[in-house]
Amino acid sequence: MSALITLTLIILVFVIIYQISKASEYTAVIRGEEKVKLQTNRTIAWLLVIFFVLGIYGIWMCNDYFKDKMLPVAACESGVHYDSMFNMTLLVTGIVFFATQAVLFWFAFRYQSTEKRTTFFFPHNNKLEIIWTTIPAIAMAILVAIGLKNWFNTTSDAPANAQIVEVVGKQFNWLIRYPGKDGELGKRSFRNIDDATNILGLDWNDKHNADDIIAQNGELHMVVNKPIKLLIGSRDVIHDVGLVHFRMKMDAVPGITTTMWFTPTITTDSMKQITGNPDFVYEISCDQMCGKGHYSMRGTIIVQTQADYDKWMATQQPYYVANAPTPAPGQPSIPATADTSKTAVKAETTKAITMK
Amino acid sequence: MNHEEIIIDGPNIAHGADVPTDHHAHDHEHHEQHFVWKYIFSQDHKVISKQFLITGIIWAVIGALFSVFFRLQLGFPDSTFPIMEKFLGDWAKGGKLSPEFYYALITMHGTILVFFVLTAGLSGTFANLLIPFQVGARDMASPFMNMLSYWFFFAASIFMFVSLFVETGPASGGWTTYPPLSALKEASIGSGVGMDLWLIGMALFVVSSLLGGLNYISTVLNMRTKGMTMTRLPLTIWALFFTAVLGVLSFPVLFSGLVLLIFDRNFGTSFYLSEIFIGGKALPHIGGSAILYQHLFWFLGHPEVYIIMLPGMGMASEILATYSRKPIFGYFAMIISLIGITLLAFLVWAHHMFVTGMSPFLGSIFVLLTLLIAVPSAVKVFNWLTTIWRGNIRFTPAMLFALGFVSLFISGGLTGIFLGNSFLDLHLHDTYFVVAHFHIVMGVSAFFGMFAGIYHWFPKMFGRFMNATLGYIHFFITFAGAYLIFWPMHYEGIAGMPRRYYDYSAWETFKHFQSLNAFISIVAIIVFFAQLLFVFNFFVSIFRGRKVTTMNPWGATTLEWTTPINPGHGNWPGEIPEVHRWPYDYKDDGNGNDFVPQTVPLRPGEEAH
Numbered sequence: 001m002s003a004l005i006t007l008t009l010i011i012l013v014f015v016i017i018y019q020i021s022k023a024s025e026y027t028a029v030i031r032g033e034e035k036v037k038l039q040t041n042r043t044i045a046w047l048l049v050i051f052f053v054l055g056i057y058g059i060w061m062c063n064d065y066f067k068d069k070m071l072p073v074a075a076c077e078s079g080v081h082y083d084s085m086f087n088m089t090l091l092v093t094g095i096v097f098f099a100t101q102a103v104l105f106w107f108a109f110r111y112q113s114t115e116k117r118t119t120f121f122f123p124h125n126n127k128l129e130i131i132w133t134t135i136p137a138i139a140m141a142i143l144v145a146i147g148l149k150n151w152f153n154t155t156s157d158a159p160a161n162a163q164i165v166e167v168v169g170k171q172f173n174w175l176i177r178y179p180g181k182d183g184e185l186g187k188r189s190f191r192n193i194d195d196a197t198n199i200l201g202l203d204w205n206d207k208h209n210a211d212d213i214i215a216q217n218g219e220l221h222m223v224v225n226k227p228i229k230l231l232i233g234s235r236d237v238i239h240d241v242g243l244v245h246f247r248m249k250m251d252a253v254p255g256i257t258t259t260m261w262f263t264p265t266i267t268t269d270s271m272k273q274i275t276g277n278p279d280f281v282y283e284i285s286c287d288q289m290c291g292k293g294h295y296s297m298r299g300t301i302i303v304q305t306q307a308d309y310d311k312w313m314a315t316q317q318p319y320y321v322a323n324a325p326t327p328a329p330g331q332p333s334i335p336a337t338a339d340t341s342k343t344a345v346k347a348e349t350t351k352a353i354t355m356k
Numbered sequence: 357m358n359h360e361e362i363i364i365d366g367p368n369i370a371h372g373a374d375v376p377t378d379h380h381a382h383d384h385e386h387h388e389q390h391f392v393w394k395y396i397f398s399q400d401h402k403v404i405s406k407q408f409l410i411t412g413i414i415w416a417v418i419g420a421l422f423s424v425f426f427r428l429q430l431g432f433p434d435s436t437f438p439i440m441e442k443f444l445g446d447w448a449k450g451g452k453l454s455p456e457f458y459y460a461l462i463t464m465h466g467t468i469l470v471f472f473v474l475t476a477g478l479s480g481t482f483a484n485l486l487i488p489f490q491v492g493a494r495d496m497a498s499p500f501m502n503m504l505s506y507w508f509f510f511a512a513s514i515f516m517f518v519s520l521f522v523e524t525g526p527a528s529g530g531w532t533t534y535p536p537l538s539a540l541k542e543a544s545i546g547s548g549v550g551m552d553l554w555l556i557g558m559a560l561f562v563v564s565s566l567l568g569g570l571n572y573i574s575t576v577l578n579m580r581t582k583g584m585t586m587t588r589l590p591l592t593i594w595a596l597f598f599t600a601v602l603g604v605l606s607f608p609v610l611f612s613g614l615v616l617l618i619f620d621r622n623f624g625t626s627f628y629l630s631e632i633f634i635g636g637k638a639l640p641h642i643g644g645s646a647i648l649y650q651h652l653f654w655f656l657g658h659p660e661v662y663i664i665m666l667p668g669m670g671m672a673s674e675i676l677a678t679y680s681r682k683p684i685f686g687y688f689a690m691i692i693s694l695i696g697i698t699l700l701a702f703l704v705w706a707h708h709m710f711v712t713g714m715s716p717f718l719g720s721i722f723v724l725l726t727l728l729i730a731v732p733s734a735v736k737v738f739n740w741l742t743t744i745w746r747g748n749i750r751f752t753p754a755m756l757f758a759l760g761f762v763s764l765f766i767s768g769g770l771t772g773i774f775l776g777n778s779f780l781d782l783h784l785h786d787t788y789f790v791v792a793h794f795h796i797v798m799g800v801s802a803f804f805g806m807f808a809g810i811y812h813w814f815p816k817m818f819g820r821f822m823n824a825t826l827g828y829i830h831f832f833i834t835f836a837g838a839y840l841i842f843w844p845m846h847y848e849g850i851a852g853m854p855r856r857y858y859d860y861s862a863w864e865t866f867k868h869f870q871s872l873n874a875f876i877s878i879v880a881i882i883v884f885f886a887q888l889l890f891v892f893n894f895f896v897s898i899f900r901g902r903k904v905t906t907m908n909p910w911g912a913t914t915l916e917w918t919t920p921i922n923p924g925h926g927n928w929p930g931e932i933p934e935v936h937r938w939p940y941d942y943k944d945d946g947n948g949n950d951f952v953p954q955t956v957p958l959r960p961g962e963e964a965h
Contacts, residue, residue: 003442010885014892021825025902037750040824044751047832048759055839062844069868070850086780086850093770100737100766107744108759111680112751119950120746121943123683123965128742129735136734140727140773147777148720154779155716171543171634193633201633232713236634237537238646240711240786244852244865247783249711253646254536255630258713283865287711287786287854289530291537291544292455295857 038115045112052105056098073274075245075282075303076262078154082247085146092139158261162227165220167284168200169232169239169252172293174218174284175200180211180318185231190254193235197323200235204324214319218299220284222264223309229261239297240288245271249287264303271303397507399499400925404506405484406817409810411513412477413891419468422461424884429453431877433859433870447525455858459528460546462856464520466531467554471561472516474664474802476509479603482667482809483572483596485817489916490590492581492935494926497574501567508564512557519553527554530856532657535628535649539620542635555618562611565603572600581915583935587691588954590914590939591684594691595670598698599663606659606702613652620644647712654705662701664798666694668805669736669765672758675808676740678912679755680747681950683940686739687965693732693739700729710778711785719778726776733769737762748950752910753827757808760835761801767839768797771846786856789849792842800838807834810894815909819922820901826893830886837883841876848872913953914939938965 028036074080111117166177166185177200179185186209192201199216202209215221222228232241234252241260242249250260272280284299304312395403425444428437429452436451447457484502488495496502519526528546529538537543538551576589576597589597616627620641628649629641677684684690707726710719740762749755771793774780784790807830814822853866860866860873908917915935919927933955941952946959958964 003439010888014889017829017889018823018826018892018896021823021829022900024825025823041749041751044756044828045749048751051832051836059843062847066847070847072851072865082779082783085777086774086783089774089777089780093773097766097770100741101763103741104744104759104763104766107741107747108749108751111744111747111749113681113748117748119680119682119748119942121683122685122742122746123940124686124688128738129686129689132738133731133735136731140730143773143777144724144727147723147779150779151720151723151777152716154782155719190631190633191638193638195636236632237540237543238534242786242852242854244783249782249785251712253713254632255642255644255646256713277864279864281864283863285852285854285863285865289459289534289537289856292459292528294459295455295859296862298862 038113041113045109048105049109052101055101072245073266073271074247075266075271076247076264078150078262079245079247081150081153085150088146089143092143154262158229158259159227162229162261163223164229164231165222166231166233167220167241167252167299168235169241169286169290169297170235171237171291172286172297173216174220174241174286174297174299175235176215176218176220176299177319178213178215178221178313178316179208180213182208182211184208186210186212190235200319202319204320210320210324211318212320213313213316215316218284220299220301221309221312222301222303223306224264224267224303226306227261227263229259232258232260237290238288239286239290242285242287243282243301244285245282251288264301267303267305268301269304397503399495399503401484401488401495401499401502402817402923402925402927404502405481407506408476408480408484408509409817411510412473412481413894415468415472415477415513417888417891419465419473420884420887422465422468424881425453426458426461426465427877427880429458429858431874433861456528456545457525458858459530459544459856460525460550463528463530463533463546464516464526467516467527467558469799470531470660470664471558472509472513474798474806475565475603475660476561478667478802478806479572479596479599479663480506480509480568481806482592482671482813483568483600485813486590486592486916487572487575487596488579488927489816489919490593490914490939491576491579492584492915492932493575493579494928494932496571497579498571502571505564505568505571508560508567512560512564515553515557515560519550519557522549522553524548524550526550532650532653533617534653535617535620535646536632536634539617539628540632540634540639551621552618555614555621559611559614562607562614565607569600569604569607572596573604576600581932581935584915584954587688588935588938590670591673591687591690591694592667592670594694595666595673598694599666602659602663602666602698602701606656606663609652610656613649613656616652617649647709647714650709650712651706654708655702657708658705659701661794661798662697664802665765665805666697667809668761668802669694671805671809671812672740672761673743674914675754675758675812676743676762677940677942678812678910679750679752679758680744681750681911681942682743682747683942683965684739685742685745686735687938687940689735690739693735696732697729700725700732704729704776707776707778707781710781716778723776723778727773730769730773730776733765737766737769752811753822753824753831754808754812756828756831756835757804757811760831761804761808763835764796764801764804764838768793768795768801772797783852784849786854787849788845788853788855791855792845792849795845796838796842800834800842804834807831807890812910813916814894814897814901815904815921816916816919818898818901819904820897821904821909822897822901823893826889830890830893833886834883837879837886840879841883844872844876908953911949911951913941913951915954918953918955941965 071083074083164179168175186206187203188201189203190201192198192203200214232250232252234254239252240249241252246262248260248262250258272278282301286294286297425440438451440448441451447454524545527533527550528544538547541548576593619625620628626641626644628646629644632639673684673690704722704726706722775784775793811822811827848869853869904921907921918933935954936957937954939954942950945952
């Protein structure tokens with residue numbers, strides 16, 4: 001019932017507005033249409049000027065207000081390059097924006113219809129066309145050149161000393177796999193996946209898997225000033241590893257391994273001081289629509305010193321220890337100490353899964 | 357059936373200005389048609405154009421209403437809105453939108469607005485209305501196919517509309533419906549029946565678009581009246597012609613992509629699927645590529661942007677010239693830039709895919725081609741600006757929307773320079789910066805082109821004027837609203853805020869934009885009601901608007917204003933007029949008028965354009 005009343009009210013308001021507008025048509029006829037037309041024209045021209053002035057003022061205020069909230073502090077070298085190129089593009093487009101909009105609104109106001117005005121028959125001018133074809137072409141060429149230089153630098157092969165970590169997306173969280181002591185990630189196959197005991201489908205016949213560590217809470221640890229290369233995959237649908245502070249994005253596609261690399265330059269702790277936010281944390285956002293939990297597919301990155309990283313690493317258990325089937329005879333390299341904590345770790349892992 | 361013969365008879369002798377014919381043969385007014393054949397299964401391009409427009413308006417209201425619902429969620433994630441439960445039932449239990457339906461709403465908002473409103477509603481309306489009128493033809497090359505084009509669109513609309521009401525909800529994988537998300541029922545509830553209906557609806561839509569497009573192309577090429585050379589065509593026709601070319605060449609590719617997706621969903625093929633573990637089990641699919649779909653989709657998807665943009669460009673060119681009382685500046689440059697845009701439109705699709713892991717070298721080619729498209733676009737903007745320079749500008753609602761179109765096209769085009777540069781896209785990809793960019797450049801600005809066209813040609817469609825005062829109110833609220841909604845989104849995007857999120861409150865990096873989101877939502881709701889005001893004005897003016905009393909109320913030069921105020925089927929009661937000059941002769945005609953219609957022969961000593 002209330003919906004019906006609201007609807008009736010809305011329609012009523014529309015009818016009233018229409019009737020008032022309609023009345024203006026009749027008064028125009030009474031007062032002389034030509035005269036009213038000219039008057040309306042003047043009013044509209046002034047409104048456009050007011051619109052432009054308020055608009056530019058608003059943009060100015062907005063820019064001022066959002067200055068610190070736009071690009072977050074860049075935490076890697078290519079991110080710094082990114083910011084300088086972004087700002088340069090912003091400057092170029094900003095000038096063009098202001099100039100063309102100003103011209104548009106100025107012409108609209110300046111050449112509004114009046115009784116005396118005659119128009120200037122000016123159908124074409126090849127010189128002008130050539131000028132404003134060439135100038136944008138040159139500007140674009142410069143932007144392309146700068147962009148591609150940065151693009152090839154960023155997408156080049158990772159340095160040989162880069163730390164390698166695998167990031168795998170699934171609905172709706174990130175799984176991080178570290179290669180462990182041997183520095184190599186073992187083989188995995190989607191056919192081996194089991195949500196309880198083998199979340200990434202590691203192949204237990206591959207020795208390299210025995211020491212691999214899997215973080216199921218989506219926590220990605222990195223060493224500051226050391227290049228890191230991410231091998232990115234997906235278990236189900238397309239996700240995207242979005243790293244705002246590193247100005248990086250890469251899709252996680254089932255059946256394909258994609259990569260990205262960068263060198264983090266600021267630790268999480270220093271970042272807390274730089275931003276003045278004690279809760280600061282580097283976040284991994286999913287940037288490719290992946291289902292109903294897309295908005296909550298969050299991972300975190302902890303950039304730390306080598307010492308802190310080593311300390312953290314020492315506390316980690318290989319995934320094998322907690323989850324492998326009873327050690328096969330051909331599996332030699334399992335630390336003896338791990339066996340004792342096996343049940344405890346396993347309980348913890350299962351808990352983590354049920355929470356997701 | 358008797359009437360059909362007559363209808364087909366008309367266009368076949370469209371070149372008849374030089375053929376001596378019996379006038380009465382064209383005088384269709386005498387033949388009383390049954391209501392069904394006149395207004396429903398009509399083959400008259402004018403009626404079909406109105407059918408497209410009104411269906412488009414209905415879809416636009418639905419699509420816009422959806423955006424109001426999800427903006428409520430984005431602006432006020434902690435509040436409940438019981439009114440939503442009235443509309444959406446269990447999808448918004450207790451007035452709180454569920455995440456599943458939030459994604460369904462954004463998906464359908466995109467699908468509806470991009471395809472059903474700004475493709476069918478825009479091209480369908482104005483290509484149908486203007487091509488026969490402005491080239492001087494009695495109807496389309498094939499009026500029957502033209503009718504089918506509308507009814508396939510109608511069928512597509514039915515499927516899409518029904519999909520809103522199925523139990524598992526409509527498609528919810530985004531309007532791009534990337535597999536595997538859209539291919540696997542386990543991945544999302546929207547990928548169930550809703551997705552099947554979406555695919556059928558879109559397949560029918562492609563059929564409609566092809567039937568229409570082929571007709572538009574053949575009409576422009578073959579049915580021009582005597583004297584109407586290609587270089588005397590108004591820019592609206594050039595733009596609508598290239599729109600049709602783009603559609604005819606790219607929609608089939610989308611169709612193939614959709615068919616493969618239907619196969620993957622229902623018949624166990626693996627075109628897009630490989631190595632997937634979902635719903636607790638490993639699927640048998642091996643060897644497909646999820647990225648293949650994106651190539652097929654964007655091979656249409658990018659030209660689609662220009663399918664949406666070009667009609668607006670053409671109409672803005674026409675309208676800016678008419679109300680500035682000045683010829684369009686650089687007519688040939690405008691045509692060449694249209695050709696440039698059309699060609700490049702086919703060569704830039706992968707700029708939507710810079711972060712899919714494609715080869716960086718391939719990416720670099722697409723960067724180059726993408727930024728190249730800025731050049732013809734810039735030429736068009738400069739030509740529009742020079743067109744109004746030293747004009748005698750009349751601010752009718754149509755002119756205001758055309759000016760707004762130029763303003764928005766500049767604003768949205770410039771942000772494309774960021775996104776087209778792959779390095780800058782690395783950070784901006786799939787953020788609100790993209791949302792702001794494409795809404796301004798192809799959403800709002802295409803709508804402005806459409807509004808300009810409606811206000812300008814409404815007298816030709818219905819023999820009445822729309823109310824101008826309401827038009828002004830509509831313009832200023834929409835223009836200010838568009839900037840207030842989408843300008844702030846750039847800041848969110850530059851901060852890296854991802855699009856298609858249901859709630860940002862758990863994110864340390866993005867949560868401080870909450871109050872800005874609330875602001876955007878409030879403006880969006882105001883703008884929504886301003887659009888309803890337009891719809892109201894539109895429908896009331898059909899019956900109550902001020903009557904048109906002269907054949908050429910705007911003082912325009914093109915052929916549609918030489919037809920009677922309420923033209924019958926066949927458009928001109930007598931012979932089709934002959935064309936003697938280009939369409940932009942806004943100059944003193946020697947009798948105190950400031951324009952010379954295309955039908956007026958050159959005066960002795962007068963130079964042709």
